[in-house]
Amino acid sequence: MGTTNHISTKWLGNMAFESNNPSGHTVKIDIAEEDGGNGSGYRPKALMLSSLAGCSGLDIASLIKKMKLEVDDFHIETIANLTDEHPKYYDNVVIEYHFHGKDLSEKKLQRAVDLSVETYCGVMEMFRRFAALEIKTIFHHK
Secondary structure: OOOOOOOOEEEEEOOEEEEEOOOOOEEEEOOOHHHOOOOOOEOHHHHHHHHHHHHHHHHHHHHHHHOOOOOOEEEEEEEEEEOOOOOOOEEEEEEEEEEEEOOOOHHHHHHHHHHHHHHHOHHHHHHHOOOEEEEEEEEEEO
């Protein structure tokens, strides 16, 4: 039997909610004013993309440390297509890993990306159940 995560999400009135996290931090969720909310929090579907990038990013940051790689800057762009029909979900997701630096070890960084995508990232595995994923690694040499 695996680990159980238990999250409590409390209605704050109108269309806003506050959700706790095992970290002790909370996240506020809301929708846009044009949709009846106050725009005072994160959008639920977009948070899923942050979770995906964050999960994979943590793997890669850990591997950058372990492999003692020189990386000046690293960011992840997550571009997802939402279906037209309700319930709307992400059917295609492009995940771009951008590495910046003078002396980038492309082979090792690509290995770090591959390990995260194929082995370590649980959120990636969840996404794989409902979306086609396209992975791109982009090196920016200074």
